[in-house]
Structure formats: C-alpha cells, structure tokens
Amino acid sequence: MPSVAFQGNPGAYSEIAAKTHFDTAPDVTTRPCETFEQVFDLVAAGQVDFGFCPIENTLSGNFLPVYDLLLRRDVSIVGEFIAHDEHCLIAAAGTALSDVKLVYSHPHVLDQCEAFLKTLPATHVATTDTAGACQLIKAQNQPGSAAIASTLAASISGLTIIKRGIEDDANSSTRYIAIAKQAANPPSHVNAKTSMSVALRNQPGALFRALAAFALRDLNISKIESRPSSRAGALHTSTRQWEYMYAIDVEANASQQVMINALSNLEEFATKVKVLGCYPIFVPRGTPSSLSPFGL
Secondary structure, three states, X not given: OOEEEEEOOOOOHHHHHHHHHOOOOOOOEEEEEOOHHHHHHHHHOOOOOEEEEEEEEOOOEEOHHHHHHHHHOOOEEEEEEXXXXXXXXXXXXXXXXXXXXXXXXXXXXXXXXHHHHOOOOOEEEEOOOHHHHHHHHHHHOOOOEEEEEOHHHHHXXXXXXXXXXXXXXXXXXXXXXXXXXXXXXXXXXXXXXXEEEEEEOOOOOHHHHHHHHHHOOOOOEEEEEEEEXXXXXXXXXXXXXXXXXXXXXXXOOOOOHHHHHHHHHHHOOEEEEEEEEEEEOOOOOXXXXXXXXXXX
C-alpha cells in the first residue's frame, strides 16, 4: 500500500495527478501537506513512500520552491507525469458570474486564468493551494467570493461550479515529479530522463562547455533552469553574489555509457554535479509506439 504526500488540501490538482500516476498500485493512500517542504521532509524521513509535486506549467512556468528543495534535500526524482488541469470557477450555490467580487486561488492558477479574470471586476487573492481556496470561501460564507480549483475540490467542499475550462490555453499542461528516498535506477534499455544540478565557475565559456558535454554526444537537453547558488544550502557554498546553480534535464538514461561519459566530462570543469534522479520519460497511456518520440 504505497503512501504519497502532496502539497495542498484533498481535491488539489497534485492529489488528482498522483492518484492517476500511481493508479496501478493497489490501495494507494495520499497525505496532504501544507507546504512543499513538508512533502520533502516526509519523504526524507521515510514517513511516506513518495512525494508528488508540480515542477512546471506550460503557461505559468516553473515552481521555483520545488527546484530549490531538490537542490537542498537528499531525495531522488523517480518519475514524472504530465496532466491537463481543467480550471473551474467555484462558489456557493446561487452565485452568478456577475456576483463575483473576490477570486481565491494559487498564484500559478491565477496566472493561468489571466485572460478570463480580466473579464471580471473582481479582486484576486493568492492562497497556498486551490482546494484550500474552496475550503476558505466555504468557511467564510462571504457573498461574492469564488475560488478557482478542480471539479473534485468543488465536490468535496460542497460548492457549485459557475464556469468550467477558464484557463487561457485549453491545451496547457502541468508536469509533476514523483520523489522518493531511494533512486529509481531504471535499466539501461528504458527510455529515461536524467535530472541533475550543476555548479559552474563564474568564468567565460563555463555554461557553453557544460552544454557541450551533452551536445557533442547528441544528447538532448529538454530543460535548464538557473537558481541562485545560495538556494542550494550545503550543496554549494557561494562565495560571491550572482553565482548560480543550474538544474538540467537530459533525455538519456544515466546507466548508458554515453551518459556516463557526458557526466564524467562535465565533472572535469564543474565545481559540483549532483544527479537529482534518473526516471522513465512520461509517455501518455495509449500512445502507439510509432507515434512516441521515445519508443516504448
């Protein structure tokens, strides 16, 4: 019976995605947490089997606190999942769209619904999670208050959906990561992605040489994100301002010789390299192997 921690209240998008990702496991249980940090703490302490967190969205960008925790904590990424999160405007029964004066939701979700929100003469209020926004307006019972959240969150809180699909892009998606105390280490024949953090010297050509370690071996970098080195904690002691760590995703299995060589090359001139995890690349279920860019 695997246990999975997520940030938010029951009905949060992360819980919905986690249950879908782990739906082949029998009797999976989810554990809500107030913060991403609590999710990482539970995983590191072995109190849950997995943590499940959003890492990036195609509209609102990166979840930077999750990146910072990956740099600082001793956990591994063991899986990824991509989902479309349909956003709904939710309020008490009898509330009309024209009645809405306050809209509560997570900052990323407010950003993802920017165009729709511009059509409402309403004040936007940021909350720590979407399902929690529903619980908040339910408890306050204030006329004119609404939340943006999932259909499940509306059902759990006993509220009514005023409008569905209010996100700016109907094809927007959120990428989630599963983390665990132990690395996944998929076999070399598995099409996998390797995530790492890299500290470089602040000198001309440092980033170019880091990327060349993969480019010269025809390895695709699917993601690169810079974070202030001070965010890395004990992983990297910054001696000067404006020094950065780089979180890099490479579409290659860490156990393949070409990736072993690339990492060895990278370590020759990087001041620190930490593999954050190697895990199977997400492929939507039902995707024919002929249409999958990674094979099956």
